[in-house]
Amino acid sequence: MDKKYLEERFRSLWLGCSGPDVDQVWQKLASHYRESHRYYHTLEHIQHCLGQLDLAKDAIDEFAATEMAIWFHDIIYHYGARDNEILSAAYFRDVAGPAMPGDFVDRVSEFILATQHTGAAGDTATAFVVDIDLSGFGLPWEEYLADSNALRHEAGDVDDKTYYQGKLRFLAELQRWPSLYQSAFFRELLEQQAQSNISRYTSDLCEQGFGEPAICQA
Numbered sequence: 001m002d003k004k005y006l007e008e009r010f011r012s013l014w015l016g017c018s019g020p021d022v023d024q025v026w027q028k029l030a031s032h033y034r035e036s037h038r039y040y041h042t043l044e045h046i047q048h049c050l051g052q053l054d055l056a057k058d059a060i061d062e063f064a065a066t067e068m069a070i071w072f073h074d075i076i077y078h079y080g081a082r083d084n085e086i087l088s089a090a091y092f093r094d095v096a097g098p099a100m101p102g103d104f105v106d107r108v109s110e111f112i113l114a115t116q117h118t119g120a121a122g123d124t125a126t127a128f129v130v131d132i133d134l135s136g137f138g139l140p141w142e143e144y145l146a147d148s149n150a151l152r153h154e155a156g157d158v159d160d161k162t163y164y165q166g167k168l169r170f171l172a173e174l175q176r177w178p179s180l181y182q183s184a185f186f187r188e189l190l191e192q193q194a195q196s197n198i199s200r201y202t203s204d205l206c207e208q209g210f211g212e213p214a215i216c217q218a
Helices: 003-016 022-033 043-055 063-072 084-099 102-114 124-133 141-153 160-176 184-207
Strands: none
Touching: 003 022, 003 043, 003 063, 022 043, 043 063, 043 124, 063 084, 063 102, 063 124, 084 102, 102 124, 124 184, 141 184, 160 184
């Protein structure tokens, strides 16, 4: 991870969007992503997402709002909490303050909330945000597995059976979607690898005895 690059990039975006108190905002943002209970939802994840954003830059119209949402979408994170994204959007609204245009703040907040992944994206711009957040599914297998292990560490108080059965139910739900990625750009770039990773990981967990028959025998 390139900490200097990340700080300079955030500062440039924040000041370019008329954000206030850049020094304080950066320090607090970085400290959230360095919290001791995080293993996946870290600045490394943000840097990965920014790399995917840059790959798709020619296809993204609302680039500044998309990038801002990436920076803040996991600023509040606790495993199992149902309000992480709601609190993250509220955090952004609080630090953006009245200095940023209201419609921009509203759009960034909308993008952050979309990373709850509760349904189809409302428009193409939102599709890019949710696809970037899920882009780790399309990494090469060893990197996908490393991310999966990091996510497991974030649920340290949960026993393996409970965790992996929940994980399998989540993956099964993803496989029921028409496609994992909602934008044409990321479907073409990552869909095949992502589906391969999900199928392989599911099979591995089922072989280890974690799966329920409805999932493992499907």
